[in-house]
Amino acid sequence: MKTGVPWKAITIMAVMAISGLTALSAGADEVQSLRGVQVDEPVVMEPTARPKNERMQRAYRQQPPLVPHKVAPYQIDLKVNQCLNCHDWSNAGDHNAPTLSMTHYTDRDGKQTDAVAGNRWFCTQCHVPQVNAEPLVENEFKSSSER
Ligand code: HEC
Ligand code: HEC
Incomplete structure (x- = not known):
């Protein structure tokens, strides 16, 4: 058997990585902190x-x-x-x-x-x-x- 570049595996991994990233960035929009607002939103003390x-x-x-x-x-x-x-x-x-x-x-x-x-x-x-x-x-x- 030839040991060529396993393009199929690489493509699958790339697709998984990209969809993972999209899921992450979608999640970040919804993360609520204990302060009741989004994590990166400053709260006036x-x-x-x-x-x-x-x-x-x-x-x-x-x-x-x-x-x-x-x-x-x-x-x-x-x-x-x-x-x-x-x-x-x-x-x-x-x-x-x-x-x-x-x-x-x-x-x-x-x-x-x-x-x-x-x-x-x-x-x-x-x-x-x-x-x-x-x-x-x-x-x-x-x-x-x-x-
Ligand atoms: C410029 C002077 C000054 C500095 C510097 C200062 N304090 Fe004070 N502190 C006071 C005064 C005056 C009071 C009393 C205020 C009152 O009676 O309302 C007080 C009150 C307090 C009390 C309340 C004590 C009690 O019995 O209720 C604590 C605790 C305290 N300070 C801690 C600190 C800490 C910790 C720091 C440093 C991060 C600090 N202070 C820096 C002047 C200062
Ligand atoms: C390990 C915890 C601890 C640390 C560190 C500490 N304190 Fe206290 N402090 C206390 C406690 C507990 C009391 C109340 C009981 C007592 O007086 O020991 C107190 C009491 C006081 C009081 C009121 C004293 C009185 O007689 O009414 C002042 C003022 C105060 N601390 C300021 C400070 C300052 C300024 C520092 C830093 C140099 C400091 N403390 C570090 C725990 C701490």
Whole structure:
């Protein structure tokens, strides 16, 4: 038997690939995101900053308090943490900002520290800006204060 180019197989594969691509692009038109719009459609967000003293209740006792102001302008990386410019105990008073509680000055061995502990460095890992948004996914969570 001759080992020529299997044109028939190549043609079938090409047809399959093309119809696959068409199916994909047709599908993309119908993909709905959890936000209720198409995936590539931007959603206008409510501003996160709230007037002073309009803080949301904590939903459970251990909840990291929500941030009542914007977080995006403040850089946090390995070397810089701009949140500390206002919240570190050494300068919170100058900015009229709440100072970090002692849990933020307690390292992983339970030793109390003068500078913020490494395990509290990435503030936005726990603290998120507050926004009165509908839950993305239906759920039965009830805040402790409502139970
Ligand atoms: C320019 C100063 C400033 C910077 C920078 C700043 N904050 Fe604040 N923050 C404040 C002030 C002032 C308040 C109190 C606002 C109020 O009482 O309504 C506050 C409140 C908070 C609270 C609420 C505390 C509570 O007990 O309810 C959290 C949490 C917080 N900030 C986290 C952050 C995080 C995280 C960053 C960095 C991404 C940051 N802040 C950067 C000034 C600042
Ligand atoms: C591992 C999670 C975690 C990280 C990281 C963290 N926090 Fe907190 N934060 C909490 C929790 C939980 C509370 C409330 C209980 C407490 O005070 O420990 C809190 C409380 C606070 C408060 C209110 C303190 C008070 O006495 O009312 C401020 C302000 C705050 N955090 C800011 C920050 C900033 C700024 C950073 C980054 C330098 C940061 N936090 C990092 C979990 C975290």
